[in-house]
Amino acid sequence: MPDLTLTASPPLDGYHKQFGDTALTEIGDQALVSIAVPLGGADALDSAMTGAYGTTFPAPGSTALSKDGSVRFLGLQPDQCFALFELAGNDPVEAIANVLGDTGYYTDQSDSWAMLRLSGPLAVSALERICPLGLAPAAFPQGSVARTAMEHLGVIILCENEDSYVLMSARSSAPSFLHAVETSVENVS
Amino acid sequence: MIINHPLLGPRDAAEFVYLGDASLIDRPDWQSDTAADDFYEYQYLRDNPAGETRELWFHEQGDRSWLVVTRNTLTHEITKVELARDVALAAGRDR
Amino acid sequence: MSQPYRIVGGLVGRENLVSFRFNGKRFQGYRGDTLAAALIANGQRLVGRSFKYHRPRGIFSAGSEEPNAMVQLRHGAHLEPNTRATVTELYNGLEATSQNHRGSLEFDLMAVNDLLSPFLSAGFYYKTFMWPKSFWEKVYEPAIRASAGLGRLSGEEDPDSYDKGFLHCDVLVIGSGPAGLAAALAAGRAGARVILADEDFLLGGRLNAETLAVEDMSGAGWAAQTAQELAGLPNVRMMPRTTVYGAYDHGIYGALERRTDHLATSAGKPRQVLWRIYSKRAILCAGATERPIAFGNNDRPGVMLAGSVRAYVNRWGATPGRRVAVFTSNDDGWRTAQDLSAKGIEITAVIDSRDKPALASVPGAAIVMGGRVIDVAGRKGVTAIKLAKGQTIETDCLAVSGGWNPNVHLTCHQRSFPKWRDDIAAFIPGDEMPVGLTVAGAANGALSLGAALIQGTEAGHIAATDTGHTATSITPPWAEDEPRDTAAFWHVGESKARAWLDLQNDVTVKDVRQAGEEGFRSVEHLKRYTTLGMATDQGKTANVGALAIMAEATGKSIPETGTTIFRPPYTPVAIGAFAGRSRGKAFRPTRLTPSHKWAEEQKAVFVDAGMWLRAQWFPRAGETHWRQSVDREVLQTRASVGVCDVTTLGKIDVQGRDAAEFLNRVYANGFAKLPVGKVRYGLMLREDGMAMDDGTTARLSETHFVMTTTTANAVGVFRHMEFCRQCLWPGMDVHLISVTEQWAQIAVAGPNSRALLQKIVDDSHDLSNEAFPFMACGEVTLCGGVPGRLFRISFSGELAYEVAVPARYGDALMRALMKAGEAYDVVAYGTEALGVMRVEKGHAAGNELIGQTTARDLGMGRMVSKKKDSIGSILSERDALNREDGLALVGFVPVDRSEGLNSGAHFVSPGKEVTTENDEGWMTSVAFSPSLGHSIGLGFIKRGASRIGETVIAADPVRDRKVEVEIVSPHFIDPEGERLRA
Structure with missing residues (x-):
């Protein structure tokens, strides 16, 4: 019987590149679970989240961090957010469901997204080439999240700080996504 | 063109997909005696004003919400943007 | 002697000498020169030949409005035609050639056109080239193609890259002349986020061309100082070499930034960036463009705009002539005489069309008030001018000023029209403005320096306040208002020779009058019939003069005659810039399936399915034709087991x-x-x-x-x-x-599919037919605990499943299935075999679901439940969709089994003509069925369900084929579905 262990493949093969002081790196091994709010169940979900994570459901455009810093909730839709945390094991939905019970509807999204961190002095000028959103601190402060289109790709952008952004895009088009971001950094360096 | 999303603020129209007139929210009752005519009118008959129209736009590359956009087809001015869900609920739509 | 027309002074430093070539001849100039300035410094008067008549032409202006000095830059694949020498920054090694001549620039063989000019007037091509008919293709068209156009393309792919970008600001200031600098200063100091854009590489606009003072320093000095202060403000973004070319809805502006065109090489970086600027407020400070006067032979090299002549002298330290004359209708033209005279350049005459006292005395110059120039001597360069009253005056450069036109263009991009002001005899912005846009300075009709500074400051102040930035009131920088009286004067009536209006498209006063006589009187007709204003300069120095002539000819006023509509782009933008990165492979994203890498290793042939790349078939060694691979994949799947990546389905x-x-x-x-x-x-x-x-x-x-x-x-x-x-x-x-992206999904089909899956799915899951029957589904684990889902569904008609794992395991799953499947001679199959099998089974797919067919047509009419509300249910009951002779999806086989079938063929009954009246339906999908050994098809035909066994003709007039086909059941294999339920 041949050994048929299944090993995981990361979307961008662990990509990392330095452009002077600016770095573009794949973020691997993240779990991403979508949490949808049942109709009429917003209060119950908020309670459960407060109890379990010490934070409430984030409004679209903002993110909320759990008290222990292990989970960041991304406010993407009025009735849906993404929980982002370190992947451990094969059932990220279970990790959330165990804690929030049936106060929400959960769907695994951990494999759907390729994730990049762009950080350093060139980050904003590179993003200016592909991101239609205004990124000035007043408009998109630390902790902001948004979903938009960049180079014909759907991208989620998260501001970690003025010089550091996390970008997520569909796994299947990861090479095109990487090419778009990489070209942007090259074009401004 | 810029659509001022009620929750997310101004976004480029390139993030959206246009469907049609906001009257598409008013889907007729399938059990009405006049259902055949009602659905025919709903599907095919439209006013085509030069001026203010109410349109349905889907924020496909954003938060996936449907919006009702009040827009002047002559000046392109957008005077109102509402969540379509709210418009539907206000019109008495339910299940 | 190098640069014989270079003079002392100007803003160009003399340290950086550069060498360049024009028409192969080597010249020298300085960094900071434009190509035009350097050519003038070197005494190069002839720079091109005109479009229609091939007349010798020289540099006319000093800006982006230039109609004559169109050159080809660079060579090879980088060759760029129709570049204006007046805005081309000089760099070491620059190569430029003149355009539009056969033979040399000095001796253009096509100059014979000038002699034929009576036959080449406005609209001549509407009246010629018609007879004989046979000449069109063989004689006229090739001749026209050879002589048409200005400049030529390299014919090679553009080797440069272009980029795009997005910028946000509170206030966009368009133009960095006195109004723009003042506006940016006011808004910037108030803390607003400002973008200041200018098409030039040196900020300052006309300040750099004039000898006017601001506060206690030179205008150019003040501009430099202000630019420096602005550059130091963190909330201000300076964008020189950036043309804001279009005003779009809701405060969005298009801007083209030239990043490397002033360098010898782009060094792999994007040559230009096309920016989309989102502004809350915008201030148009685009200045004004001078206009000429039309008179006989006014297109000779050496006849130039007066403001441009002094720009070359004041900014670039290069004089276009040594014995300069001025012909003006307004006060402003006099400054050319004064500035040049102050620099020691001889002024031979100042001719002012107005009957009034002279504005100044100019040493050595004949002053002719109420005078008019009627002709210019010197075909390849001005030598003298003739006046209406008979005098001849020697000159090697005639500086002409007919007034100034505010650059209102961007205010009209959203279909508003400018309005006329009699006092400056010019159009100013109309009352309707793109939202958030205001205008300041000369662009707003405030043509003098003092007024520009005041208007700019006020506009900047208001824009900053409007965007939430409290500004302490700012005192505008002070400057005198120089004299600017203007009289409307368009054309010297006494001229006998042709008088030009549009230099680039070679349109004269005679042409405009002729258009009027032939009935083309509306400005829109005038433009298109004469082509005036349609060249690459968009008539910037021609439009208003032409309107004036047409107004005269039709007895209307200029405002009554009106203008055509300005449209973006304000100046030409390379198509490459609009394309940005959307070229070649990067034209759109590519989506790859989780097993893509594995499929590449198998040397699969791929097909585009929307944005996805899908394996179409997997050729094996020795297979030379796709049919060999596809037939094998179908037969092996049906005989044993096949696997196919179906992740792409939504x-x-x-x-x-x-x-x-x-x-x-x-x-x-x-x-x-x-x-x-x-x-x-x-x-x-x-x-x-x-x-x-x-x-x-x-x-x-x-x-x-x-x-x-x-x-x-x-x-x-x-x-x-x-x-x-x-x-x-x-x-x-x-x-x-x-969750399309979340799950890698693989179809496993064939009699051995269960056996194969039992090797992959963990033993705790019972896959027997009883425990997991046809159309069952469930969550399973595979390969020792990896979470997955299993669906027993079949597209092929065989015993089949689809197994899903989180996409990170997709590659590994494919490899595991192929490894474990070796015992069953597992075959990987692609979209082609997938398609053949579903046609054999009779499943509808995209070819049948075209958006014009109903459930009833598909044979699924009864599936549409009438007991519930569902989308489409009510309208699906319409009579026209439920006709007795309506379409039905059935199968087709060629009567002669050796024949192939064409999808798209239409069905007619035997003996009937192939016409739309006799059209009974069409073939939707065809395939060669390896299982049956002949071609099969699916299609819609009227009353198909009741015509099984009938023969019809499948007619394909496009491919000129007619095939006899028999109507059969669409289910070619296993119609009872026994294999599915095994």
Whole structure:
């Protein structure tokens, strides 16, 4: 019987590149679970989240961090957010469901997204080439999240700080996504 | 063109997909005696004003919400943007 | 002697000498020169030949309005035609050649056109080239092609890259002359986020061309100082070499930034960047463009705009002539005489068309008030001018000023029209303005320096306040208002020789009058009939003069005559800049399946399926034709087992208390009672009753379903379902999210598919036919605990499953299946074999679901439940969609089994003519069936269900074929479905 262990493949093969002081790196091994709010169940979900994570459901455009810093909730839709945390094991939905019970509807999204961190002095000028959103601190402060289109790709952008952004895009088009971001950094360096 | 999303603020129209007139929210009752005519009118008959129209736009590359956009087809001015869900609920739509 | 017309002074430093070539001849100039300035410094008077008449032409202006000095820059693939020498920054090694001549610039063989000019007047091509008819293709068209156009393309692919970008600001200031600098200063100091853009490489606008003072320093000095202060403000972004070319809706502006055109090489970086600027407020400070006067032979080299002549002297330290004359209708032209005279350049005459006292005395110059120039001598360069009263005056450069036109263009990009002001005899911005846009300075009709500074400051102040930045009141920088009286004077009536209006398209006063006589009097007709204003300069120095002539000819006023509509771009933009990165492979994103890398290793042939790349077939060594591979894949799958990556199909996760009811509403057939652990085929209609999409939906729990859609419709179905959820039934508890990317999904099909899966799926799961029958589904684990899902569904008609794992394991799963399948001679199959098998089985797919066919046509009429509300149900009952002789989906085989079939062929009864009246339907899908050994097809034909066994003709007039076909059941293999249920 041949050994048929299944090993995981990361979307961008662990990509990392330095452009002077600016770095573009794949973020691997993240779990991403979508949490949808049942109709009429917003209060119950908020309670459960407060109890379990010490934070409430984030409004679209903002993110909320759990008290222990292990989970960041991304406010993407009025009735849906993404929980982002370190992947451990094969059932990220279970990790959330165990804690929030049936106060929400959960769907695994951990494999759907390729994730990049762009950080350093060139980050904003590179993003200016592909991101239609205004990124000035007043408009998109630390902790902001948004979903938009960049180079014909759907991208989620998260501001970690003025010089550091996390970008997520569909796994299947990861090479095109990487090419778009990489070209942007090259074009401004 | 810029659509001022009620929750997310101004976004480029390139993030959206246009469907049609906001009257598409008013889907007729399938059990009405006049259902055949009602659905025919709903599907095919439209006013085509030069001026203010109410349109349905889907924020496909954003938060996936449907919006009702009040827009002047002559000046392109957008005077109102509402969540379509709210418009539907206000019109008495339910299940 | 190098640079014989270079003089002392100007803003160009003399340290950086550069060498360049024009028409192969080597010249010298300085960094900071434009190509035109350097050519003038070197005494190069001739720079091109005119479009129609091939007349010798020289440099006319000093800006982007230039109509004559169009050169080809660079060579090879970088060759760029129609570049204006007046805005081309000089760099070491620059190569430029003149355009539009056969033979040399000095001796253009096409100059004979000038002699034929009586036959080449306005609209001549509407009246010629018609006879004899045969000459058109062989003589006229090739001749026209050879002589048409200005400049030529390299014919090679553009080797440079271009980029795009997005900028946001509170205040966009367009133009960095006195008004723009003052506006940027006011807004910038108030803390607003400002973008200051100027097409020039040196900020300052006309300040750099004039000898006017601001506060206590030179205008140019003040400009430099202000630019420096602005550059130091963190909230101000300076964008020189950036043309704001278009004003779009809602404060959006298009801008083209030239990043490397002033360098010898782009060094691999994008040559230009096309910016989309989102502004809250914008201030147009685009200045004004001088206009000429039309008189006999006014197109000779050396006849130039007066303001440009002094720009070359004041900014670039290069004089266009040593014995200069001035012809003006206004006060401003006099400054050319004064500035040049102050620099020691001889002024031979100042001719002012107005009957009034002279404005000044100019040493050595003949002053002729109330004078007019009627002719210019010197075909390849001015030598003298003739006046109306008979005098001849020697001169080597005639500086002409007919007034100044405010650059209102951007205010008109959204279809508003400018309005006329008699006092400056010019158009100013109209009353309707793009939202958020104001105008300041000369662009607003405030042509003098003092006024420009005041208007700019005020506009900047207001824009900053409007965007939430409190500004302490700012005192505008002070400057005198120089004299600017103007008289409207368009054309010297006494001229006998032709008088030019549009230099670039070679349109004269005579042409405009002729257009009027022939009835083309509206400005829109005038433009198109004469081509005035349609060249690359968009008539910047021609439009108003032409309007004036037309107004005169029709007895109307200029405002009554009106203007055509200005449209973006303000100056030409390379197509490459609009394309940006969307070229070649990067034209659009590519989506790869989880098994793509593995498929590449197998040397699969790929096909584009929307944005996806899918394996089409997997050729084996020795196979030379695709049919060999595809036939093998089909036969082996049906004989044993085949695997195919089907990840691309849309997958939508549906959850909620009302999930089942929701699915009941979007599908035509019933879903509310689907048991947990079962999958069902679903047909989705459009509201008009047409079949829209199909797929299978699996129930994982009471409140949890997973729907599949076709690959092509995944995005559209999701959009449609969100519409239903949010707009139609907002009171339902149901949520949707795409999981197409989340799950790698592989079809495993064939008699040995169960056996193969039993090696992959962990033993705890019973895959026997009893435990996991046809259309069952469930969550499973594979290969020692990896979570997965299994669906027993079949597209091929064989015993089949689809197995899904999180996408990170997709590659590994494919390899594991192939490894474990070796015992069964497992075959990987691609989209081609997938298609053959579904045609053999008789499954409808994209070719049948074209958006114009109904459930009834597909043979699924009874699936549309009348017991519930569902999208499309009501309108699907319309009479026209339910005719007795309506279409039905059936199968077709060629009567002569050795014949092939064409999809798209239309059916007519035997003996009937192939006409639309006799058209009974069409063939939708065809394939060679390896299972049957001959071609088969699916198609729609009237009353098809009751015509099994009948013979009809499949007619394909496009490919000129007619094939006799027999109508059969669409289910070619296993019609009873025994294999499915094995």
